[in-house]
Amino acid sequence: MPRFYRFLSFILLLLTSLLVFSSCNLLESDNQEETECYLSRIQFNPFDSLNFRTISGGRVYSLTQELTVDGETDITASFQFSYQQESIRIVDQLNPHPVNPYMQVTLDEDDRPVEVIRYFNSIGVVLIHEITYPEENKIRVDLTREASTGNVLYIGYSDYNLDTNGNVVRLQQFRADEDNPSEFSIILDRFYTYDDNPNPQDDLYLPFFSSVNFPDLTFFSSNNVLSYTENGQTFQFNYDYGPVGEVIRQTRPAGNEILFGYANCSDFE
Secondary structure, eight states, X not given: OHHHHHHHHHHHHHHHHHHHHHHHHHHHHHHHOOOOOOEEEEESSSSEEEEEEEETTTEEEEEEEEEEETTEEEEEEEEEEEEETTEXXXXXXXXXXXXXXXXXXXXXXXXXXXXXXXXXXXXXXXXXEEEEEEETTEEEEEEEEEOTTSOEEEEEEEEEEEOTTSOEEEEXXXXXXXXXXXXXXXXXXXXXXXXXXXXXXXXXXXXXXXXXXXXXXXXXXXXXXXXXXXXXXXXXXXXXXXXXXXXXXXEOTTSOEEEEEESSSOOOO
C-alpha cells in the first residue's frame, strides 16, 4: 500500500505540473495575441478629417471628409464601398447618379489590386492604374490618362521594391516621353526605412488613388515610414503609439502632424 500511495502521489504531482505548464502557455498565448485596430479617423489638421466606417474585420464600407469652420462641420465628400468577389466599386454619394462610379477596382484571386480606374466624371477624364507583380517583392504601376475626346496619354510607371516584411524600401518613378512613349526619364528615386508597427493606412484606396498621380507607397507597405533618403538627404518621421502599438500621431518631416483614431483601440481627443 505505501508503494501504491507513493505512485498515486507521483501521478498527482505530474498532473499538477502539466496543468501549471498548460496554464502558463495559455497565459503567454493570451499576452501575445495581437489586437487589430480598425481605423476610424485621420485628422490632417484641426479643420479637416477623413472618417471611416468599417465592417468585416476592418473593411471600409463608407468614408466621409469633414471640414469644420467656426465650430460648424460640413461633409465635403462622402463615398460608399461595394465589394464583389474580385472587384470593389466606390460611389460618390454626393453625386450618386453618373454613368461611372468614382472608382472601380479589379482584384486578382489573391485579393491584390490589378487595376484601379479613377473616373473624373465632371470633366470626362479617366485615370487607369495597371498594377502588376512582375517578381517577388516588386510591384509595378503603369499610369494612363484617357481624355473625354478619346485621346490616350501613357504617363509612365512606378516600381515599388519591397523587403521581406512587405514594406516598400525603394520607390522609382519614370515619366514617358510624350513624343516617344517607349523612352523614359526617371523623376523620383527614394529609399525608405520603417518601424515595426502596423500601418493604419495600407490598402486605403481613398485617398491614395484619388489624385492624378501614382499611389503613395503607404498603400503598399505593412509598417510606417521612419525616413526616406533622396539625393543624399534624409528626412525623418516621428510617431506616438497607443497601448497595442497602434499609431496615434505621425509627425512628418515638415513638422505637420496627422492624428489617427480607431473604432476598437485608442482614439485621440
